[in-house]
Amino acid sequence: MFEIQKKDLYSGARTGILHTDHGIINTPVFMPVGTAGTVKGVLQRDLKEQVKAGIILGNTYHLYLRPGIDILREAGGLHKFMNWDRALLTDSGGYQVFSLSENRQLKEEGAMFRSHIDGSAHIFSPESVVDIQRIIGADIIMAFDECPPYPCDYDYARDSMMLTHRWLDRALERFNSTGQLYGHRQVLFPIVQGSVYSDLRKQSAEYIAARNMPGNAIGGLSVGEPAGMMYEMLNIVNGILPDDKPRYLMGVGTPVNILEAIDLGVDMFDCVMPTRNGRNGMLFTREGIINIRNKKWADDFSQIDGDGPSDISSYYSKAYLRHLIISGEMLGAQIASIHNLAFYLWLVDEARKQIEKGEFRNWKNKMTVALAQRI
RNA sequence: GGGGAGAUACCAAAGUGGCCAACUGGGGCAGACUGUAAAUCUGCUGUCGAAUGACUUCGUAGGUUCGAAUCCUGCUCUCCCCA
Numbered sequence: 454m455f456e457i458q459k460k461d462l463y464s465g466a467r468t469g470i471l472h473t474d475h476g477i478i479n480t481p482v483f484m485p486v487g488t489a490g491t492v493k494g495v496l497q498r499d500l501k502e503q504v505k506a507g508i509i510l511g512n513t514y515h516l517y518l519r520p521g522i523d524i525l526r527e528a529g530g531l532h533k534f535m536n537w538d539r540a541l542l543t544d545s546g547g548y549q550v551f552s553l554s555e556n557r558q559l560k561e562e563g564a565m566f567r568s569h570i571d572g573s574a575h576i577f578s579p580e581s582v583v584d585i586q587r588i589i590g591a592d593i594i595m596a597f598d599e600c601p602p603y604p605c606d607y608d609y610a611r612d613s614m615m616l617t618h619r620w621l622d623r624a625l626e627r628f629n630s631t632g633q634l635y636g637h638r639q640v641l642f643p644i645v646q647g648s649v650y651s652d653l654r655k656q657s658a659e660y661i662a663a664r665n666m667p668g669n670a671i672g673g674l675s676v677g678e679p680a681g682m683m684y685e686m687l688n689i690v691n692g693i694l695p696d697d698k699p700r701y702l703m704g705v706g707t708p709v710n711i712l713e714a715i716d717l718g719v720d721m722f723d724c725v726m727p728t729r730n731g732r733n734g735m736l737f738t739r740e741g742i743i744n745i746r747n748k749k750w751a752d753d754f755s756q757i758d759g760d761g762p763s764d765i766s767s768y769y770s771k772a773y774l775r776h777l778i779i780s781g782e783m784l785g786a787q788i789a790s791i792h793n794l795a796f797y798l799w800l801v802d803e804a805r806k807q808i809e810k811g812e813f814r815n816w817k818n819k820m821t822v823a824l825a826q827r828i
Numbered sequence: 829g830g831g832g833a834g835a836u837a838c839c840a841a842a843g844u845g846g847c848c849a850a851c852u853g854g855g856g857c858a859g860a861c862u863g864u865a866a867a868u869c870u871g872c873u874g875u876c877g878a879a880u881g882a883c884u885u886c887g888u889a890g891g892u893u894c895g896a897a898u899c900c901u902g903c904u905c906u907c908c909c910c911a
Contacts (some may be wrong), residue, residue: 488864510863548863556865569865600863644863675862704863725864732867733860748857778867786867 454640454667455480455699463814465691465718468805471668471699473592474637475532475540478507480699480720481801483711484542485794486728488512489519490535493728494787495794497537503763504794505802507539508592510723513585514546514577518568522588530590530635542723543591545582547644547672548704551600559599561616579624583631583641590635595670596624598644603677610648617646618660625664642701644672645690649682658693669694670701671719675710684713691718708737708800708824712817715804722801727793732786734778737796741826743771745789750775757788763795 460467471478485492485500487509492500500506511531516522520534528534531541549566550557556567563578579597586594598617601610621643628641643661647653661669671690674683687702694700701721702714711722727737734746738758743750750771757774758766769788777785807816 484863486864493864494867512864515864542863544863546863549865551863553865595863598863670863672863677862701863706862710862724862725866726862729864729866729868730861733869735861744859746858781867783867 455697457697459809461808461813462811464716464817466715466804466808466813467696467718467720468808469699469720471720473508473540475538475592476507478540479802479805481711481715481804482508482721483794483797483801484508484510484721484723485797486510486723486725487535488725489515490531492790492794494732494783494790495728497535499765499791500537500794501539503765503791505763505798506794508542509537509539511541511543511589511591512546512549513543513582513589513595514549514566516543516589517546517585518570518575522585525590526588526634530588532590532635540593541589541591542593543586543589543595544703545586545595545597546577547595547598548600550577550598551602551676554602559616561619563597563620564599579620580627583624583627587631587634587639590633590637590639592637592639593668594628594639594641596621596641596643598646598672600673600676601646601648603649605648607648607650607653610646610650610653614646614648614653614657617644618657621661621664640667642666642668642670644670644703645694646673647686648673649678649686651685651689654686654689655693658690662694665695666698668699668701668721670703672703674702675705680710680713683710684717687714687717687719708797709821711797711800712804712821712824715801715808716814716817724797727797728790731789731793734789735793736774736789737793737824738828739796739820739823741823741828743828745771745775745778757792758796761792761795762799763791766792766795 455469455471458468469480471480485506490511492509525531525534550564553569558565563576566575582597597620599613601613633639643664643666645657645661647657674686691700699720702719704724705722706724734744736743736745753771755771756767757769757771761767765788774785774788807813
């Protein structure tokens with residue numbers, strides 16, 4: 454499924470190709486988040502033509518609650534339902550165990566949720582989450598895990614990690630005893646946990662590596678811990694996870710986080726930041742971060758990002774986009790989302806080119822300074 | 829011409845003797861957002877100061893009172909009803 458093309462001599466960075474039945478994906482890759490079967494505010498057409506996304510995310514928890522698995526099955530899976538013929542990855546709902554923690558109870562069997570929509574009670578188990586993801590039909594599906602919060606004491610982190618491991622083995626059993634429903638291949642990625650504790654991360658990475666799955670994910674990071682801690686954990690984990698399998702860092706992150714993680718050997722990313730922060734007026738550019746709501750852009754009629762990552766980025770002016778965002782116009786959210794996503798895709802694509810040229814480290818060091826800047 | 833109501837900060841609008849530099853919306857300015865319960869949330873918004881605080885404000889000019897956005901009088905302006 455995955456083949457490495459080029460390894461950087463001076464860092465852990467590498468380029469690769471990920472094969473799916475919905476197209477091949479060059480790594481490093483950024484995957485736009487489309488929780489409820491839509492990347493918020495962005496047409497599928499624009500995901501292809503402007504953003505140039507080869508793979509996007511959906512979320513098991515959200516899709517299970519609405520529209521529900523019956524509709525998804527009837528539709529023939531999420532690809533058909535949303536008319537997306539490129540690759541899909543579904544998150545398992547593990548993150549919702551974390552983010553909706555007030556509405557949930559954890560047990561060995563699984564997690565009891567209360568729907569954020571109507572308060573109704575539901576149970577997710579490692580098995581049922583595999584079943585649901587079979588019905589959704591994503592190319593890559595995720596094991597059901599617990600994403601512990603930060604800070605998190607050692608005992609909780611250890612117990613949580615071990616629960617995630619037990620859940621993984623149950624998920625694998627279910628996954629291996631069921632098949633795809635729609636004629637294309639599905640693979641399951643397990644998830645490394647262990648909070649910010651080196652020995653737990655090591656233990657978890659070894660456990661996950663031993664399952665010999667087609668790809669491996671790293672979860673439970675960027676939940677509030679300092680970035681340095683995240684890099685430290687990545688360094689440990691990536692030293693253990695097999696080289697010849699893609700490594701997916703879940704939920705990360707800022708452009709700088711992504712470049713640092715690529716440096717440490719991560720291949721796949723997703724994050725709500727380009728879309729959510731875009732809707733809220735934050736734009737990512739090569740020169741740094743723009744808060745387009747700031748008054749200083751009111752009469753700046755230059756392109757949002759001249760010579761930028763998408764046609765949209767150069768088609769509209771900063772002053773116009775500011776006006777739209779300030780006015781709460783939905784076109785503003787669309788433009789900002791498309792631009793930011795295109796920027797993220799450009800960033801990882803450029804990283805890939807730099808790795809191929811053997812100049813990744815130098816380029817990254819230059820870029821991280823500019824990218825973190827507020828302009 | 830007669831009768832009535834009103835004038836509060838950028839806008840709207842509370843407040844009717846001390847807890848008022850003045851509720852609340854909106855607007856403005858800034859911040860947050862990392863496997864999306866987020867087109868959401870937070871802070872500030874008279875002047876000066878990092879702050880304790882100081883100073884100037886509730887149409888306008890006076891007055892009553894220890895104390896006035898609030899009570900009294902004159903003036904200016906606005907709106908409504910009748911003719």
